[in-house]
Amino acid sequence: MSEIFGFPEDREATSAAKVRALEALLIEKGLIGSDSVDTVLRHFETVAGPFNGAKIVARAWVDPAYRKRLVADTPAAIAELDLPVGMTGAEGEHMAAVANDENVHNLIICTLCSCYPWPVLGLPPYWYKDPVFRARGVREPRAVLREFGVTVPDTKEVKVWDSSAQIRWFVIPERPANTDGMSEEALAALVTPESMMGVALVAAPQP
Amino acid sequence: MFMRFEEYATASMLGEPDSPPRLDGKLFFTNRWERDVFGLALSLAKAGCFEWEDFRQCLIASIARWETMDCANQPRWDYYERFLEALVSVIESSGVLSRAELERVLTARKTASAIAS
Numbered sequence: 001m002s003e004i005f006g007f008p009e010d011r012e013a014t015s016a017a018k019v020r021a022l023e024a025l026l027i028e029k030g031l032i033g034s035d036s037v038d039t040v041l042r043h044f045e046t047v048a049g050p051f052n053g054a055k056i057v058a059r060a061w062v063d064p065a066y067r068k069r070l071v072a073d074t075p076a077a078i079a080e081l082d083l084p085v086g087m088t089g090a091e092g093e094h095m096a097a098v099a100n101d102e103n104v105h106n107l108i109i110c111t112l113c114s115c116y117p118w119p120v121l122g123l124p125p126y127w128y129k130d131p132v133f134r135a136r137g138v139r140e141p142r143a144v145l146r147e148f149g150v151t152v153p154d155t156k157e158v159k160v161w162d163s164s165a166q167i168r169w170f171v172i173p174e175r176p177a178n179t180d181g182m183s184e185e186a187l188a189a190l191v192t193p194e195s196m197m198g199v200a201l202v203a204a205p206q207p
Numbered sequence: 208m209f210m211r212f213e214e215y216a217t218a219s220m221l222g223e224p225d226s227p228p229r230l231d232g233k234l235f236f237t238n239r240w241e242r243d244v245f246g247l248a249l250s251l252a253k254a255g256c257f258e259w260e261d262f263r264q265c266l267i268a269s270i271a272r273w274e275t276m277d278c279a280n281q282p283r284w285d286y287y288e289r290f291l292e293a294l295v296s297v298i299e300s301s302g303v304l305s306r307a308e309l310e311r312v313l314t315a316r317k318t319a320s321a322i323a324s
Contacts, residue, residue: 011282015291016240021312022295023247031303032254037246040253043213050232116221119214122232129222193232 047084050122053170054191055081058184060099061175070097070172084119095120098161099172100198105152106171107145107198109137110163117168122193138162148199170196176204212253219259225266228286241287248294257301265300266293 026032033039056078060067070077074095095117098106110116116124127133136144141158145151152158161169173195179187182205194200217234220226227245228235236242252259269289273281282288295313298304304312 011285011288012238012240015244015288016238018291018313019240019244019247022298022309023243025304025308025312026247026251029304031256032247032250036250036254037243040213040249041242041246043211044217044234048211048214116218118218118232123217123229123234124221124232125229126222126226 048119050120050191050193050196051188052083053120053122053193053196054188055083055184056097056120057172057191057196058188060097060172061179061187062184067099067172071099078120094167096167096169097172098159098169100174102156102174104157104159105145105150105198106169107137107141107158107160108163108169108171109134109160116163117170121170121196124197125194128197145199148194150199150201171198172196173198173200173202176202178204213249216249216252216259220263223263223267224270225263227290236287238287241290244287244291244294248290251294251298251303256303257297261301262293262297265296266290269293269296 023032023037027034056070059081060070066077066080069080074097077097078095098104098108100106110124110128116128118124133144138160141160142152145158163169173191175187176190179190186205190202190205192200192202195202217227234242234245236245248262251257252262266289269292273284273289276282295309299306299309
């Protein structure tokens with residue numbers, strides 16, 4: 001097969017042609033369906049991903065009673081929303097929300113990627129499982145946050161939460177200023193996965 | 208957390224040498240063919256054509272081969288090129304397609320695309 005992977009000049013076009021040909025043959029032989037690729041990718045694009053967490057956060061921003069319920073009983077509050085099945089966690093694996101406010105900034109770390117609630121938060125960044133990040137996140141969270149561009153004033157407490165197989169934490173970030181009157185959908189578009197991990201703040205919308 | 212095959216497969220790569228590129232919590236594809244080849248690998252494993260772990264070992268090996276190339280001959284890093292190489296390898300080793308079928312379809316289209324361009 002070596003000549004097939006000879007890295008020609010037009011690598012992208014060659015790879016694209018190979019993938020197209022491979023897919024066509026696999027479909028022709030009945031090994032996959034004509035919509036198989038789209039079906040599996042749709043899962044990441046519309047079913048499980050950070051857009052679910054963003055919807056939860058936006059609802060908490062516009063509805064203070066919902067925010068209270070979300071912190072008190074996260075799976076039940078998530079189940080109130082019209083999200084795909086499975087976002088609330090299976091038995092024994094509970095999602096738990098912690099809210100940032102004027103007194104507290106929350107940071108989530110995670111010792112196993114299998115514990116990361118990515119149907120809600122999206123796929124974790126590559127550094128998230130890095131032992132140095134995790135160790136420093138526990139020992140000197142303010143320094144780690146500063147490196148992410150988040151300076152937490154000394155008057156504000158920093159709480160660090162370690163996700164486990166039993167509890168998967170996520171952060172309800174603070175709603176940015178100048179967002180009064182924005183729709184829930186527009187607010188959700190401001191929420192990033194990093195903000196739900198506590199390593200970023202939600203930026204105000206650009207004027 | 209409920210676990211669909213798509214989630215199991217992707218989660219198994221996170222934090223490992225074959226971890227796929229991602230941005231803002233989503234898989235990151237630069238070109239359409241990258242999305243397609245990712246979907247092909249998942250679809251075939253989901254259909255039972257090979258074990259996902261066998262594909263992953265091929266991918267890890269393909270990445271390792273790139274890493275040990277000497278600098279003068281090392282092509283620009285391209286995760287999905289390694290991914291495609293690994294997929295072809297596992298398709299052949301698991302007998303999903305024969306070597307002849309693979310060579311025919313891949314080289315034929317290469318010629319066709321070379322003529323088209």
